[in-house]
Amino acid sequence: MDGTLPSAVARPNLEAEVESLRLRLGGHIRHTPLMTVNGADLGLPPGHLALKLEQLQFAATFKTRAVFAELLTEGAVTSRSITVASQGNYGVAVAYAAQRLQLKARIFVPDGVPRVKLARIRGYGAEIVTAGRRARDVLAAQQRWVDATGAHVLRAGSPRAMLGCATLAPEIDEDCAGDTVLDTLVVPVGGGGLIAGLALGARPGLRLIGVEPLRAPTLSNALSAGTAVTITPTGIAVDTLGSRRICSSVLEVARRRVDQVVLVSDAAILNAQRALWSELRLLVESGAAVGIAALQSGAFRPAVGERVGVLLTGANAVAADTLR
Numbered sequence: 001m002d003g004t005l006p007s008a009v010a011r012p013n014l015e016a017e018v019e020s021l022r023l024r025l026g027g028h029i030r031h032t033p034l035m036t037v038n039g040a041d042l043g044l045p046p047g048h049l050a051l052k053l054e055q056l057q058f059a060a061t062f063k064t065r066a067v068f069a070e071l072l073t074e075g076a077v078t079s080r081s082i083t084v085a086s087q088g089n090y091g092v093a094v095a096y097a098a099q100r101l102q103l104k105a106r107i108f109v110p111d112g113v114p115r116v117k118l119a120r121i122r123g124y125g126a127e128i129v130t131a132g133r134r135a136r137d138v139l140a141a142q143q144r145w146v147d148a149t150g151a152h153v154l155r156a157g158s159p160r161a162m163l164g165c166a167t168l169a170p171e172i173d174e175d176c177a178g179d180t181v182l183d184t185l186v187v188p189v190g191g192g193g194l195i196a197g198l199a200l201g202a203r204p205g206l207r208l209i210g211v212e213p214l215r216a217p218t219l220s221n222a223l224s225a226g227t228a229v230t231i232t233p234t235g236i237a238v239d240t241l242g243s244r245r246i247c248s249s250v251l252e253v254a255r256r257r258v259d260q261v262v263l264v265s266d267a268a269i270l271n272a273q274r275a276l277w278s279e280l281r282l283l284v285e286s287g288a289a290v291g292i293a294a295l296q297s298g299a300f301r302p303a304v305g306e307r308v309g310v311l312l313t314g315a316n317a318v319a320a321d322t323l324r
Contacts, residue, residue, distance in 0.1 A: 018201045021069055022167045028068045028100065029167075032056045034175035034309075035280075042275050044295055048307055050182060052172055055284050055315035059096035059120070061089040062165065062194060062313045063156065067097045069164025070154055080104060081151035085135075085142045088117035088239045089314055090156050095126035106151065108142040110135065114239055117316050135244060156193045157247045165197025172309060173203060182309040184209060184302060186291035189219050189261065190241035192250035194313065199257035209300050210254070210261040211290040213237045213269065219254060220261050222246045236266045240287025240314060262300050268293040276312075285317035 032054050040046040054062045067090070071077055081104045084094045091107035098105035105126035109118070111133045121128055131141035146153055155161065176182055185202070187195045189210040199208060212220055215235030222228050228251055233242035246254075254261070272292035276282040291310035294300040302308050 014200060018163060018166045018170065021163055022170065024072050025065065025068050025164070025167060028058075028072070028097075029065050030057055031171055034172060036180070037280065039295075041279050042272075042292060042296065047305075048180065049295075050172075050176065050180070050307070050309035051280075051282070052168070052185075052309060052311045053282070054168065055282070055288055055312050059093045059124075060315040061093050062168065062311075063090050063093040064096060065167055066090075066156060066161035066164040066193065066197075067093045067154060069167075070158060070160045071097055071101060071103075073160050077152045079150050079152045081106070081149055082154060083108065083142055083146060083151045084154045084156075085109075085138050087242060088113050089316055090154075091126070091128075092117055092120045092124070092316055094154055095121045095124035098126055099124045106145060108138050108145075110138050112239075114316075117239070120316055156191050157250060159249075162193050162197035162200060165194045166201030168311070169198050169201030169203070169206070176309075180307065183207060183307045184259075184309070186211060186294060186300060186308060186310045188212075188241060188287055188290045188311065188313050190216075190287065191243040192219050192246045192254065194311075195219075195258060196250045196253040199253050202257070207259045208257060209294070210258050211294045211300070212261060212263055213241055213287075213290065214263045214265045216242050217263055218243050218246050219251070220263060222251050223254060223261060227251070235269075237269055237286040237290065240285055241290065260300070262294050264290050264293040264297055264299050268297040268299075272296055273317075282312065283315055283317055284312050285314050288313040288315065 035051045037049050039049045058064045083106045085108045095105050107126050108129045108131050131138040184207040186209045189212045195210050213235045216233035228246050228248050230245045269286050269289050272289040
């Protein structure tokens with residue numbers, strides 16, 4: 001798909017494009033399970049709650065869909081070397097895909113990336129370059145390498161990457177039938193590519209609720225300002241949901257397709273992580289727990305009888321004993 005995301009929204013054959021991409025990705029990604037629990041299991045009002053376990057995706061992140069969507073597009077990648085600037089999970093997904101496709105990957109990261117994610121990147125055979133604290137320093141170091149080598153640059157916000165995320169929507173619908181069809185899907189928001197992609201793939205009538213950390217309100221601030229703004233994200237989920245700026249195409253899709261964006265505190269995120277582990281033995285990273293945090297904290301309150309699903313996005317997390 002060419003062009004920007006807003007033009008993609010208007011494409012009449014978008015559903016067919018998403019389905020075609022699903023078929024192309026079939027041998028490279030998992031159809032992750034949908035788990036149905038009683039909300040009471042997590043301290044919520046009793047009732048149906050669906051959990052999309054995308055933390056069980058290859059490389060333990062939904063971003064694997066986005067990476068393969070770009071790498072498997074005919075003619076999109078002409079170099080045997082690929083690179084990404086990442087705070088962690090996108091780098092893990094690129095490293096994994098590079099190993100599978102026998103490509104050379106160099107991942108440029110800022111200082112402070114969690115050691116578990118660096119270990120995952122190295123484990124897949126990619127090279128890591130730590131290039132300072134500031135995003136512009138990381139991007140400058142990456143650009144110097146691209147200029148010298150001609151490596152292909154992957155970006156989480158590319159239209160093709162968002163279509164990769166869009167493949168989640170029909171997958172969820174396939175796993176819900178009859179009375180279990182979802183009314184609402186609760187989605188973590190960092191750079192916004194995931195929820196924008198889901199907006200592309202979602203069936204009419206499915207409500208999308210975005211959740212951001214209170215200390216990283218990138219999309220919330222942009223929606224309030226009416227334009228993309230730059231923030232300084234902090235907090236326990238900064239390595240997964242700590243984007244400094246939402247791109248304008250994501251913002252336009254959010255205005256059109258996202259019903260609500262809510263904020264949750266670090267304490268609520270940690271409580272949700274702990275509940276998922278202690279009650280369901282689901283280990284997720286902090287950024288993946290924000291949807292449950294929104295429900296537990298009341299930041300998002302579904303209507304009585306509303307059928308809600310929560311997307312759990314990644315598990316490149318520290319060991320479970322830290323959640324006790």
